Amino acid sequence: MVYIILLFIFLSFSTCNLNIDINFLAISLDRGSLVPAYIKFEGVGDKLFLRVLKITGTDTQRSFLDAYTLANPGCNVYVDIDSDVEGGSGGLLFYILMKYRTNRTGATGGIDSQGNIIPISGLYEKILVGSKKFDNFVVPVGSIYQYYVTKVLPYNITYVSNIDDLIYIDGRVYGKSLETSIFRLPRLPNSESKYNNSIIKPIYNELREFFTNIPKIGIHEIDNYYDELVNITDKIANMGYYYTAANFLFLASAEKNALYHLHTNQSPSRIKDQAKRCLDQISIRGNSENDIAALTRYQWAKQALDRSYNNLHEQRFQQYYDYTQSYLWCRLAISLYEDQLVEYSSDIANLTLDWLILGFENLGDRDIDRYKIALYYIVSNPVLAAYNLAFVVRKDPSLKDTYRSTWANIYASQAQYLRETGGDSTEVVYLANNLETIFGEGDIVYKLKSYFDRPKINSYDLLKLKNLAIVLLLLLGLYMLVKLTDFLLRILLIIIIV
Incomplete structure (x- = not known):
């Protein structure tokens, strides 16, 4: 029994006496960057300490704290990060460090208190810069675009949506699935629509023509998904839900067109100019219901052209997406426009x-x-x-x-x-x-x-301690100067008296 207790104490001491160097994947100045960090497991306990030289955002603190709590490493952990850190995308990697004590897997994604892994921005740049340090990655995927990114980058990437999806093999961590569940198709209703919305039927047909004319990009899972989607929206439309079917197809058209232009590296200005030419064709003056609907979509089309973008890969996709939506909004406005003046009671x-x-x-x-x-x-x-x-x-x-x-x-x-x-x-x-x-x-x-409900972490802010030390040194110097001045005045007074 004594030997078992001693063995347990030894194992606890050895697992709680470990140092790990790691690089978190981040975005800095619209490009991917590696944020070096030093993780120290020291002593049995349940405390997490962040020691930062600059700024740690509250999302980062919350994400680290959730990861630490879920992993329950049984040790006090000290984290040194010599960089400005904001956002919660380091939560998944921090959980892997706490749970598996390995720095051989690249990961990026937020984490919540339930263990759900949250998709993040800048995925393309983070994986690209991470390839300098890691040869396999675990990521959450929250959109068709992010799935596309994982397919065009030539790295070993697996998917995760919850910490239960993680597996540890030979010093590396992987997601259990090579695929993801983002390809969700609309559900079919139980019965036909009770309400006449056939005015949207020609709009649906126009959207369908636009959608099917967009070339495929050659990634089987994505191309197959879009083929299945239009089959489902056709069934929804045939049951009388033209507006519903048009909604699904509108969003999918913008997404599919954006992916195609991104994949073929075409200029966003091509779609933007197309939208502008469309907007120049109409001027809405009526106030009928359809005119109001047309005016609303006309305004959305103009707003979609006025947004600004940074240099991230996903922002380029967003640019294609917004410009496509602008063009489609304009086409819908033209279809709805009646130019009727109605006196409302x-x-x-x-x-x-x-x-x-x-x-x-x-x-x-x-x-x-x-x-x-x-x-x-x-x-x-x-x-x-x-x-x-x-x-x-x-x-x-x-x-x-x-x-x-x-x-x-x-x-x-x-x-x-x-x-x-x-x-x-x-x-x-x-x-x-x-x-x-x-x-x-x-x-x-x-x-x-x-x-305001952000969690509190025991933090040692070295920058503040450094500033405090400087202040103390200045006060000490001032005190010594006063003492020296007093001493010199006493000597001078003695000389004068003598």
């Missing part, structure tokens, strides 16, 4: 108000203020009321038979699709691009709350 606003009152009792306390804001914006403008209507609540009020709004039917059809496929009815607002600016205020509140 207050009955529309009152009807909308009735709809909203029906849904009020379904709200929780935290939604009431948001609901009132949406209510005010809708009923204060009859034209806006005609366009936005009543889909701003968690449960959609039934469509009133007495109101024959084209866009009410379109949104009702979308709501029916989401209900039948298990979607949250609040997605109607998002997918219909409806009141997103009003509802977006909650995101700001959440970000502020998460900032």
